[in-house]
Amino acid sequence: MSSSAEDKxxxxxxxxxxxxxxxxxxxxxxxALKSSVSYISKYxxxxxxxKASLKMNQKGGFDCPGCAWxxxxxxxxxxxxxxxxxxxxxxxxxxxxxxDRNFFATHSVDELAGWSDFEIGKSGRLSEPMYLPKGxxxxxxxxxxxxxxxxxxxxxSLENPDEAVFYTSGRTTNEAAFLYQLFxxxxxxxxxxxxxxxxxxxxxxxLSETLGIGKGSVTLDDxxxxxxxxxVGQNPGTNHPRMLSALEKCKKNGGKIIAINxxxxxxxxxxxxxxxxxxxxxxxTQIADIHVSITINGDVAxxxxxxxxLLEKEEQEGGVFNMDxxxxxxxxxxxxxxxxxxxNFEDCLKASGxxxxxxDAVFDLVLExxxxxxxxxxxxxxxxxxxxxxxxxxxxxxLNGSIGKEGAGTCPVRGHSNVQGDRTVGIWEAAPQAFLDKxxxxxxxxxxxxHGYSVIDAIKAxxxxxxxxxxxxxxxxxxxxxDTVYSAKGMAKCNLTVHVSTxxxxxxxxxxxxALILPTLGRSEKDHQKSGVQVQSVENSMGIVSSTKGxxxxxxxxxLSEVAIVCGVAxxxxxxxxxxxxxxxxxxYNLVRNDIEEVIDGFQDYNKRLNKPSGFYxxxxxxxxxxxxxxxxxxFTINKLPNWTLKDDELIMMTIRSHDQFNTTIYGLNDRYRGxxxxxxxxxxxxxxxKNRNLQEQQVVNIQSEFKGVIRxxxxxxxxxxxxxxxCCATYFPExxxxxxxxxxxxxxxxxxxxxxxxxxxxx
Ligand code: SF4
Numbered sequence: 001m002s003s004s005a006e007d008k009x010x011x012x013x014x015x016x017x018x019x020x021x022x023x024x025x026x027x028x029x030x031x032a033l034k035s036s037v038s039y040i041s042k043y044x045x046x047x048x049x050x051k052a053s054l055k056m057n058q059k060g061g062f063d064c065p066g067c068a069w070x071x072x073x074x075x076x077x078x079x080x081x082x083x084x085x086x087x088x089x090x091x092x093x094x095x096x097x098x099x100d101r102n103f104f105a106t107h108s109v110d111e112l113a114g115w116s117d118f119e120i121g122k123s124g125r126l127s128e129p130m131y132l133p134k135g136x137x138x139x140x141x142x143x144x145x146x147x148x149x150x151x152x153x154x155x156x157s158l159e160n161p162d163e164a165v166f167y168t169s170g171r172t173t174n175e176a177a178f179l180y181q182l183f184x185x186x187x188x189x190x191x192x193x194x195x196x197x198x199x200x201x202x203x204x205x206x207l208s209e210t211l212g213i214g215k216g217s218v219t220l221d222d223x224x225x226x227x228x229x230x231x232v233g234q235n236p237g238t239n240h241p242r243m244l245s246a247l248e249k250c251k252k253n254g255g256k257i258i259a260i261n262x263x264x265x266x267x268x269x270x271x272x273x274x275x276x277x278x279x280x281x282x283x284x285t286q287i288a289d290i291h292v293s294i295t296i297n298g299d300v301a302x303x304x305x306x307x308x309x310l311l312e313k314e315e316q317e318g319g320v321f322n323m324d325x326x327x328x329x330x331x332x333x334x335x336x337x338x339x340x341x342x343x344n345f346e347d348c349l350k351a352s353g354x355x356x357x358x359x360d361a362v363f364d365l366v367l368e369x370x371x372x373x374x375x376x377x378x379x380x381x382x383x384x385x386x387x388x389x390x391x392x393x394x395x396x397x398x399l400n401g402s403i404g405k406e407g408a409g410t411c412p413v414r415g416h417s418n419v420q421g422d423r424t425v426g427i428w429e430a431a432p433q434a435f436l437d438k439x440x441x442x443x444x445x446x447x448x449x450x451h452g453y454s455v456i457d458a459i460k461a462x463x464x465x466x467x468x469x470x471x472x473x474x475x476x477x478x479x480x481x482x483d484t485v486y487s488a489k490g491m492a493k494c495n496l497t498v499h500v501s502t503x504x505x506x507x508x509x510x511x512x513x514x515a516l517i518l519p520t521l522g523r524s525e526k527d528h529q530k531s532g533v534q535v536q537s538v539e540n541s542m543g544i545v546s547s548t549k550g551x552x553x554x555x556x557x558x559x560l561s562e563v564a565i566v567c568g569v570a571x572x573x574x575x576x577x578x579x580x581x582x583x584x585x586x587x588x589y590n591l592v593r594n595d596i597e598e599v600i601d602g603f604q605d606y607n608k609r610l611n612k613p614s615g616f617y618x619x620x621x622x623x624x625x626x627x628x629x630x631x632x633x634x635x636f637t638i639n640k641l642p643n644w645t646l647k648d649d650e651l652i653m654m655t656i657r658s659h660d661q662f663n664t665t666i667y668g669l670n671d672r673y674r675g676x677x678x679x680x681x682x683x684x685x686x687x688x689x690x691k692n693r694n695l696q697e698q699q700v701v702n703i704q705s706e707f708k709g710v711i712r713x714x715x716x717x718x719x720x721x722x723x724x725x726x727x728c729c730a731t732y733f734p735e736x737x738x739x740x741x742x743x744x745x746x747x748x749x750x751x752x753x754x755x756x757x758x759x760x761x762x763x764x
Pocket of ligand 1: 057064065066067068069081082083084085086087089239240241242243
């Protein structure tokens with residue numbers, strides 16, 4: 001074992017090259033093309049890149065391993081159905097450098113832990129299974145059989161199956177995810193935390209309660225036809241770039257767009273579609289008609305202010321609320337209105353941080369438009385009151401009747417390509433009883449009904465010595481989770497940590513007493529099995545299930561698919577006590593889909609419908625005004641204003657992603673849409689707040705958070721003066737995850753409150 005987990009959780013980029021420029025007011029265009037080409041040429045073999053890019057997001061091709069934005073149902077552009085960050089996600093996967101036993105013999109775990117996340121990620125594709133024995137300083141090669149047997153030995157020596165945790169990242173396909181949860185349930189636990197615990201769990205929780213389905217209700221076509229789209233707490237230009245094309249279409253059809261976010265992000269100011277030569281030359285489309293510079297966590301106050309003004313208008317003039325919809329389809333209207341009347345408009349406006357002028361401009365549009373879509377991402381979901389944020393926006397849509405009709409509805413935008421699908425096929429620590437009953441009926445074993453650990457619960461359990469084995473199916477757990485030092489200590493307490501990965505990442509370097517790295521195929525690679533090259537499937541943000549099939553030969557002959565890894569681990573662990581013929585699934589993934597069809601609603605004729613070039617839509621009750629709630633109606637809810645105040649020296653901080661980043665993967669050190677180059681350890685501050693603290697541009701500071709008497713510190717950040725509301729600041733994820741207290745999470749959903757961390761900024 002190498003040195004302390006605490007040391008390994010640091011990311012030591014240096015400061016010397018930081019450059020700050022004025023943030024641009026336009027996005028994509030030539031700059032995106034230039035950046036994509038330079039990235040591809042630096043890191044890939046050109047022929048692989050051409051072959052893969054021609055097939056990514058095309059019908060019959062492979063699904064982008066980046067975000068979960070849907071592909072158009074109809075025609076796909078032959079020029080390329082992807083964005084700059086999709087190209088970068090693909091490039092990461094098809095890197096020309098391979099790392100093998102020689103790499104690990106040269107570099108100790110301690111040495112690698114000293115590299116930056118960027119350097120770790122760029123070391124290359126993993127090409128053979130590796131094992132870190134107890135007390136060793138270097139990973140060493142291991143055969144697949146020995147790796148499976150080691151996992152089996154650890155799992156079978158646990159006193160209780162609940163001493164193992166099985167994490168899933170959102171890249172895992174439906175087939176692999178279904179088998180994985182099946183193995184975990186047959187093994188005897190529900191400990192299936194996943195990345196949605198950290199992003200849209202709050203959306204799922206709020207939408208299930210109010211609309212009866214934990215997913216969004218709109219399609220791409222709805223976005224094109226909306227009269228008003230409100231984009232709240234989301235930066236699509238970086239995190240879901242092709243959404244900009246959909247917003248551009250909406251604008252072309254006469255729709256209006258309001259961006260509600262503490263930062264004015266370039267993607268929502270103007271978008272130059274790189275596939276439109278005229279726009280490339282003439283300068284793009286303005287996207288947001290209004291940008292509302294809301295204070296961090298001012299969202300409930302903002303929506304309440306709108307609701308109060310709508311109520312006032314309704315009482316004065318009538319005809320504002322859609323009473324036909326409310327009477328026929330909703331529940332709880334009267335108590336919602338009674339509660340709303342206890343709030344004061346001016347107080348709400350003040351708490352939202354919005355000027356009266358900006359509010360009036362927004363209000364006029366909301367009042368006028370009858371087809372409203374609200375889109376959101378982690379700016380809403382990562383607060384202690386995240387569930388309230390989403391329930392309050394649903395209240396607005398219900399008053400307007402903007403659910404279950406063309407051009408209207410909810411649009412939570414998912415971050416990772418199959419995060420939604422993984423949950424649909426059973427990756428859920430709190431799966432419904434009906435699903436468990438179907439598993440029992442189909443496979444003849446009784447899955448435990450006890451709820452398992454979410455991500456937060458799993459980390460706490462590790463620290464309390466209740467977890468002995470951690471198994472990560474994809475992802476970079478330690479970089480994604482909050483409270484890095486505490487989480488790393490928990491990982492170090494495990495007897496065995498296992499990661500199924502395509503590339504090296506920090507989680508391989510923050511290990512348990514023993515550790516395994518199991519290298520797997522990328523999306524772009526052909527999955528050869530006994531019955532031929534396999535097709536798999538994924539579900540995007542709008543509930544469309546489509547096929548994904550790799551086109552390149554695997555980068556190494558020693559890779560296994562995620563399906564094969566699950567089957568291998570399951571067979572080795574469960575041996576004669578399994579009721580399932582695991583190796584048959586590995587030979588032919590059609591068999592997995594046949595099972596999914598039997599166990600999960602909406603997948604009838606799965607194999608047949610997967611052949612449809614654009615896939616198929618899963619049922620969505622909210623889309624048809626068939627609300628599967630307790631009452632059969634959509635629910636109004638009562639939500640309180642968040643109750644926190646800052647002391648004089650405190651700021652509220654949110655973590656954000658740079659443009660050269662996808663979740664925990666760092667593509668580069670630039671954030672050109674915010675004018676920051678060559679450095680990630682920066683803190684964006686309002687210039688007035690800087691002046692109050694006597695802080696200069698690029699001064700080095702330390703940041704500390706205090707939560708329930710515990711102080712957490714992050715050192716060496718450079719101050720960047722920025723247009724961000726007063727008393728707010730922003731830093732990059734994952735560098736400041738260290739400041740996110742493990743106990744600060746959304747009520748009901750347990751999403752970490754990574755967007756509202758109370759901090760003080762101190763000169764270094
Ligand atoms: S928008 Fe998302 S899914 Fe589409 S190419 Fe870009 S990263 Fe990939």
